Amino acid sequence: MTENRVDTLINSLLKRYPKGFDLSLERISRLLENLGNPHLKLPPIIHIAGTNGKGSAAATCRALLESAGYSVHVHTSPHLVHWNERYRIGRKGGGKFVDNDTLADAIERVTKANHDEPITVFELLTAVAFLLFSEHPADAVILEVGLGGRFDATNVIKKPAVSLIMPISLDHVALLGNTVEKIAFEKGGIIKEEVPLVIGKQESDGAIDVLTTIAQERHAPFVVYGQDFQAYNDHGHMVFQNENGLIELPLPSLRGDHQISNAASAIEAVLHAGFKLTDQNIAKAMQNIVWPARMQRIRHGKLIDSLPETMTVFLDGGHNPAGAKVIAQEIRHWKEKGAGPVTMVAGMINTKDSFHYFKELNGLVDQVYTVPVLSSDSGVAPEELAKVVLSAGLKAQTTSSIEDAFQKIAGTTPQRTVLVAGSLYMAGDFLKKNGTPPQ
Structure with a gap:
């Protein structure tokens, strides 16, 4: 081909x-x-x-x-x-x-x-x-x-x-x-x-x-x-x-x-x-600015369709503490409007300050599922990333893949927002598996 x-x-x-x-x-x-x-x-x-x-x-x-x-x-x-x-x-x-x-x-x-x-x-x-x-x-x-x-x-x-x-x-x-x-x-x-x-x-x-x-x-x-x-x-x-x-x-x-x-x-x-x-x-x-993986609402696709319809999914590729500050501000807006718990699916690469990234999200994200980053040789192992998440004061659970994380989330209470974030490589992995690449 x-x-x-x-x-x-x-x-x-x-x-x-x-x-x-x-x-x-x-x-x-x-x-x-x-x-x-x-x-x-x-x-x-x-x-x-x-x-x-x-x-x-x-x-x-x-x-x-x-x-x-x-x-x-x-x-x-x-x-x-x-x-x-x-x-x-x-x-x-x-x-x-x-x-x-x-x-x-x-x-x-x-x-x-x-x-x-x-x-x-x-x-x-x-x-x-x-x-x-x-x-x-x-x-x-x-x-x-x-x-x-x-x-x-x-x-x-x-x-x-x-x-x-x-x-x-x-x-x-x-x-x-x-x-x-x-x-x-x-x-x-x-x-x-x-x-x-x-x-x-x-x-x-x-x-x-x-x-x-x-x-x-x-x-x-x-x-x-x-x-x-x-x-x-x-x-x-x-x-x-x-x-x-x-x-x-x-x-x-x-x-x-x-x-x-x-x-x-x-x-x-x-x-x-x-x-x-x-x-x-x-x-x-x-009204016509298109930039994937920047607090992008994802409405359909293989992974999205595996979740209850009451769950909302966002994708963000911000990967440093300044990017996490922006995410934190957006989550506060969600909470002000009465949104339910926020669950995060996170993968990061080892050149980023992941501790201070997650520190910005302390008190805002209820649960973090760590996943491997497939499209970079520099991906942090989910087990290692979970330790960093815990040290930053958040709850963490290791998963073997994005699909595994979504399967676990599908079994939780349905009223929640799911945020897939931590790296542009991670965002790319998600869009590929979801069958929704940028156009």
Whole structure:
């Protein structure tokens, strides 16, 4: 089957080349030169970095641009079920994930152009994005940073239309630094000379100071959430305000209070990139943002259908303490509305701070079923994860699989909310087993 061709090609790359990140731009630059520098032949680019909210911002930027009739290429990572999800090819009326034949062909050409030189798989797959996007006409490119910013493979882009930096918190500390300021310095590496910068909502003044200092050094005009633009919930509507005034909009279709500030940052970025949006375009976009595994309500599928109809299931891929804070806030909303107990099906990878993740959920989640993460070599064994959950003050039970966890939940009291969470890899495992991959 053609689908296996993509998987076969990428699996062979994963065996041949290191899977991690190379914190330099030399290797990807050399490869792109061999390919004829496709990254220099792209339409205007919205370049997005940050610890949390990058994916939501990318999805919102896409909804905004498509609502105004623009065609948009989107490169995000990681994928949840299929590699194709990393490459959305823009077309009028709405983009589509790249088809298997086109993706396999691009992977083969990029691999050949590398001439067996040392490189990481992430760099190869980033070059695939640039090659694909250069060969299909579109009005815009949304480009999400993989890790950090300064040395991320996407940072070969010399002159994006706008740089957008979403909330920064502690994550990947071994690679990026152990303070928010150090991490902000790495993320701020995407700020380019005289290119507009939009700084999304930050919890840390230190992060804002680092980013604005870099922007001033590079003569990049910048706006900061909470100072130059903002948004808030006013009686079930989103009010967005910037230097041009104030508009009332529907709430974003993505769940969670944080999605209001995420959406505001995306609106500001699209406007600073020079695209024209009417108030009607923005209103339409807020109702059409699609980003799987971000407090996503899952209504059907093999696993869902095994539960009583009175149970509600949500899926979230947030995997660090800042992501858990967002989940905690959403659960408090559920409780305020009289929701029953919250049961969690959790799997995590060993590079994440799982203790502080679960600590944020103490007193909110009634029971955690730990499961193995199948799609990552770094998955924490369910027995080990259960110990962490218990040490964070929650109840835990080890299970052998997601199916096993759902079987146990099906036998409990029917009025409850089930939250599948802990990792994007885990979210991908769930969507695959449920038969509901992203479209």
